[in-house]
Amino acid sequence: GDSVTQMEGPVTLSEEAFLTINCTYTATGYPSLFWYVQYPGEGLQLLLKATKADDKGSNKGFEATYRKETTSFHLEKGSVQVSDSAVYFCALSGYSSASKIIFGSGTRLSIRP
Amino acid sequence: DAGVTQSPTHLIKTRGQHVTLRCSPISGHKSVSWYQQVLGQGPQFIFQYYEKEERGRGNFPDRFSARQFPNYSSELNVNALLLGDSALYLCASSSTGGRNYGYTFGSGTRLTVV
Numbered sequence: 001g002d003s004v005t006q007m008e009g010p011v012t013l014s015e016e017a018f019l020t021i022n023c024t025y026t027a028t029g030y031p032s033l034f035w036y037v038q039y040p041g042e043g044l045q046l047l048l049k050a051t052k053a054d055d056k057g058s059n060k061g062f063e064a065t066y067r068k069e070t071t072s073f074h075l076e077k078g079s080v081q082v083s084d085s086a087v088y089f090c091a092l093s094g095y096s097s098a099s100k101i102i103f104g105s106g107t108r109l110s111i112r113p
Numbered sequence: 114d115a116g117v118t119q120s121p122t123h124l125i126k127t128r129g130q131h132v133t134l135r136c137s138p139i140s141g142h143k144s145v146s147w148y149q150q151v152l153g154q155g156p157q158f159i160f161q162y163y164e165k166e167e168r169g170r171g172n173f174p175d176r177f178s179a180r181q182f183p184n185y186s187s188e189l190n191v192n193a194l195l196l197g198d199s200a201l202y203l204c205a206s207s208s209t210g211g212r213n214y215g216y217t218f219g220s221g222t223r224l225t226v227v
Contacts, residue, residue, distance in 0.1 A: 004155075034215050043117075043203055044156070044218040089155055100146065100169050101205075101216060103155030 002027040006090045006104035013080055014112050021075040021107050023064075023090035031094030033057075033066055033073040034101065038087045047075075047088070082111045115140070117206050117219035125225045126194050134189045134222045138206030144168075145187040146216060147179055148203040156203055162187055194226045 007022040025031065035047040035057070048057030053068035062077045073090060090104040118137045126132050138145050144163045148156035158171040162181035176192045185206075191198055201223050205216035 032215075036218075043220040044205075046215040046217065049215050091155075100158035100161060100171065101148075101156075102158070105155050106153075 002031065002092060002094045002102050004090050004092055004102055004104035006088075006107055008105070009087075009108040010110055011107060012110045012112065015082055016079045017111075019075070019077040019080045019084075019109070021088055021090075021109070023073045023075065023104060025071050025073065025090075025092050027071075027092055027094040029094060030068070031092040033064070034091040034093070035062070035064055035073070035075050036089040036091055036103070038089065038106070040086070044089065080109075080111050082113055085109055085111045117204055117217050119202075119204050119219040119222050121222060122220065123223045123225075125227060127227055128194055128196060130194050131190065131192050132194060132224060134191075134202050134204075134224070135186065136189070136204030136206075136219060137186045138204075139217055142206035142208050142217075143185055144207040145181055145185065146205045146207075147187070147189045148205065148218075149173070150201040150203055150221070152200070159189065191224075196226050199224060199226045 003026045005024050032051045034049045036044040037047045048059040050057040050066035056065045064073050064075045087106045087108045089106045091101045093101050120135045146161040147159040150156040160179040161169040165181045179189045181187045201221040203221045205218045207216045
């Protein structure tokens with residue numbers, strides 16, 4: 001079945017460092033891909049999305065490119081801030097699971113001032 | 114516009130009891146989904162409803178049930194609670210099936226079973 005694998009955390013970086021959180025997926029056809037963020041004590045917020053190969057999703061300085069050839073959707077940000085500290089979830093919604101979103105296990109990110 | 118609202122925000126129940134969680138989607142959204150998020154894990158799909166019909170069901174026991182009302186709000190019911198049902202229960206709404214636009218999540222109901 002469809003699945004998402006993302007890099008395990010926690011990830012700790014200094015402010016203004018470059019961020020990459022790796023995400024790969026397994027799915028039939030062409031799933032839609034998402035990054036969600038969860039701040040402490042809150043629900044999930046959609047950070048960005050891409051619905052077809054080579055699409056780049058972007059929001060708040062974060063970017064991720066839908067790579068069909070490597071089945072990847074890595075999250076990147078050029079300069080992180082303390083306020084980016086949260087848990088990040090890579091997710092997909094595919095043809096075989098069109099009614100649901102499948103989430104990765106999450107990556108906890110902590111940014112040091 | 115109000116986002117997805119869930120009630121209650123926190124709940125403590127005893128093993129064997131029954132619980133009802135409620136969700137109001139964003140105005141105009143006809144699809145509601147429920148997810149269970151155990152501490153330290155990603156959310157797991159429980160149910161999706163669209164236009165009051167069940168469109169998907171995850172791998173959860175029959176103790177879990179849900180319904181959607183004519184105003185598109187939804188309830189999740191869990192019978193015979195177990196300690197392992199302790200989790201954050203998230204409701205998400207979408208104008209369509211969510212595949213192309215993503216879902217908007219509520220802040221969740223934190224259920225503790227003792």
